[in-house]
Amino acid sequence: MIYHYSICVNFRVGLFIFILKNRSCSRRTDANIMQRHVLHQTHMACISRCGASETTTHLFLHCDIFGSLWPYIWRWLQISLVIPADIRQFFIQFIHMPGLPRFTHSFLKVIWFAYVWVLWKKRNNRVFQNLVSDPSTTVEYVKLHSFLWLKSKHANFSFSYHDWWKHPLLCMGVHDLVNTFWCFTSCTPYVG
Numbered sequence: 001m002i003y004h005y006s007i008c009v010n011f012r013v014g015l016f017i018f019i020l021k022n023r024s025c026s027r028r029t030d031a032n033i034m035q036r037h038v039l040h041q042t043h044m045a046c047i048s049r050c051g052a053s054e055t056t057t058h059l060f061l062h063c064d065i066f067g068s069l070w071p072y073i074w075r076w077l078q079i080s081l082v083i084p085a086d087i088r089q090f091f092i093q094f095i096h097m098p099g100l101p102r103f104t105h106s107f108l109k110v111i112w113f114a115y116v117w118v119l120w121k122k123r124n125n126r127v128f129q130n131l132v133s134d135p136s137t138t139v140e141y142v143k144l145h146s147f148l149w150l151k152s153k154h155a156n157f158s159f160s161y162h163d164w165w166k167h168p169l170l171c172m173g174v175h176d177l178v179n180t181f182w183c184f185t186s187c188t189p190y191v192g
């Protein structure tokens, strides 16, 4: 199931990340195009109806609706970050999390990609199907997608979803921040 998941998703996610990077790199963002009066303002408005233009940085970082889910990820990871003004800067800051060792970078990268992938799908669900999901459900999807991607990428990532859901840092091999009373019995920590 995980192998099948990997084949189906990897191409779409790779394409999405490519588009996202080019969209954030491009100077012809939606806001810029709007300033040139190529598109009407209502076409550029954030789908959440927060009143702002839907730029990549706004959607994933600063939107009161879509961008407000990061604190849930902080809580899950037991970390705290100040969100910067630019999404590419935030990506670098996130995967090089201060205080966490180098071997966590690949895990954090997967979590970041899972977050923007899930949020993009949530955004499209609202655009095309008028579907709205609550923040906690969205965050659960981030946990699930990141877990499935890690399983498909790393054959020796042997933790269960419950382990990942409850103790992501320990699954990354980080022990210093883990309280000793946490009971972890399923497998030995993975070091990538």
Ligand SMILES: [Zn+2]
Pocket: 046, 047, 048, 049, 050, 051, 052, 058, 059, 062, 063, 064, 065, 066
């Ligand atoms: Zn918005």
